[in-house]
Amino acid sequence: MKNRDHGLTLGLIGVVIFSGSLPATRAAVAGFEPVFLTAARALLATLGAIVALVMFADNRPRRSELLSLMVVAASVVVGYPLLSGIAMTEISSARGLLFTGLLPLSTATWAVVRGGERPHPAFWLFAIAGSGLLATYALMNGGGEGVFTADSLMLVAIVVCGLGYAEGAVLSRRLGGWQVICWALVIAAPAMLAVAAFTWPAGWPSFDSSAWLGLGYIAVFSMLIGFFFWYRALAVGGSSRVGQLQLLQPLIGMGLSAALLDERVAWSLVATAIGVLGCVAGASRLGIQRASAARNVARLNGLPR
Template sequence: MAASAPAALPDAGARPASSAMIWTALAVVYVVWGSTYLGIRVVVDAEIPPMLGMATRFLTAALLLAAALSLKSGWRRLKITRREALGAATVGILLLAFGNGAVAIAEQTVPSGLAALLVAAIPLWLMLLRVGGGERPRGLTWLGVLIGFGGAALLALSGGNTSAKPLSVAVLVVGTICWATGSRFAPRLGLPRDPLVTALYEMVFGGTAMVLIGVVRGEPGRLHLDRIDGSGWLALGYLIVFGSLLAYSAYSYLLANAPISLIGTYAYVNPAVAVLLGWLILDEHITWQILLGGAVIIIGVALVVTAERRLRT
């Protein structure tokens, strides 16, 4: 069911986006991407090199998506122009190779929950990019961002001591800036009008860049297939089907059809999902600080959504 879910999205960007489709895609990004932090941690703990593991994730998802689109609409649907290819390559490298790749590298020492909390800075970077571009977001949007970021801070303070190394944290911060930059400028890069084709080529270019980065990092010499246990393969399969085919396709759809401030609210919800899954799967203790932080995050999301809805109206 999950593998066929992306096909339910519109066949092309030319069809007007409905509120129901936007909110469905946003819900997928909220929930599924919150779970991928746990999946990535399981992958790297299973001794799968981070860049090669994520390259396998996105290139496999791209191959499956290409096959599905071709069977449904024919190979002609996959044709894109040189400008569209350049735009997809730019976004794919920024979001996937530098953004998601940084998360995978960092989670070798950074706990998955803390990684999700650090990624919560993306809406703040998006706001700074908007201001740098001459825009003046509504005061309510600013308030929602600050409150949401405050909720993420509360969650971080409740985390206690971690095994995170400063360099890993720095890599993750740089990755969030790259992701925010790619998300901000994606609508201006002349991407394919079909959001599924856009996602396909971004995964191709991003995954290829990950392979090159992994080779430079010497990861092929650290790859031992016989040492990877079943949990590692299952986590990688989950990331391919749900994290890439489903959620990344939904995210590409949102970039083409929804306000960037509304899209960025997923970074507030993902940490709450990550904390909840940590409690359910890893038996992590939930404190009142975690519950309070989650409530504050939801309030921040509500404010941003309200401000953007008024702006569109």
Template structure:
């Protein structure tokens, strides 16, 4: 009787580690989104980048579903959740973050402001799962919010800027999309969750992309094409496959901790690819938020 129990207990840490590893692959893919968006906007309108990436990813998702002979649409009972995912990660995050970068928010600055994303995702998970975290969780969330608020105010003479408000919208949008996607991925493979989301969005993204492609100027350059291809194929589709699978396999509380590395990875990409410089205040703010978010991830259960 004792032997099966030992086997079951040893399997749980293995599954959790696999989930964390899968989630980190997703984070690694997402970490290049901001630099790629900046590259894409060198040749394409910000609205075209935000909507067009979803349209191209939707065509890829539709093809994958047809090749694997899976249903093109999810059960109707799940459509509200898919609508929330679509509003969060198909429209909200790409549009808000792209406009913020277009208005002058540097890649490093955007990475620091969105460093609260793991905490925001945890808050959404708490609300959706009706959990009751300890007071330490809320204290850490508050401290992280204060750190980000202080950072943004010191960067803009004591008042928030439009890019910061847009990045806040991007943060909230992504948190909602991540949470709903993780919930669905418990019963549906992660690649199907993001594929169904993109396919359901195609009736909006495809015609909007066609109109924007005609109405806005386009400059074809290797950097612009590469950046657009990255945000469409990797950030909008491929990255979600291991990300949702990791959250489902390892749990939001454990696998979600891999998001702590995303701001630092983005800072590295910004420095390596774009030569972007960031001062001590950016590094201090990033480290402070990482500490706060780490506490929330450990204290939420």
């Protein structure tokens, strides 16, 4: 019980930090190209990661863990930042945040694939219902081909991010939460350095301060510090249980978008977000119950859990 409570506390801190990611990205892409922004945020975060590893690391990745670390790097260091960054050039951060309501479902689904669990069939019914709400809102509130493409990119970004969360949670049990993201950043650094050099702006431009602040936030908090809390929370509190806290991310983020970026958040957007969150909560709850039942059976039979 103590571990669960500790995991929920750490997870809540992580969710609050991540809630500012899309608003900050929206501000940053006003000055930086998305590809360069992805590389820049990763490289700035890598500097902090190297310092942390040199000073405090007590575990090194095993050879058998390198592939999993590469998956984490490809998904949360490169994939999600790049896809969401491109999407933010076409849609508001509030609209993008609607898709983050599917993150718990994406994480739980990858945990099912990763762990071989078989959730209740109603899990998938809730999943389809939530996806249907998203699709309905997108179709009824579209804005042309650019918006459709951005919506599609956000959806793929959520799938990719869920994979990184699930894979990182497994690694965190041995390496420790903060070390997972640090090693992932180090692994991605050579490729990110090459991308940054290739996409370096010609004649370093003078951007509005909001673009620099956005870059600073996503590099320091979204790309590094947030994961310190999040991966540790998933490891000690359980991916399914702690993952539910992500249901708060769209609503917190929409509040930040309205307050910091002066974006108009329509009631239809908020209502859709709440509907999606309800579907995800129902789906994930069934997944938790099924997983708990499986553990109880294993315990009774004297099997490893």
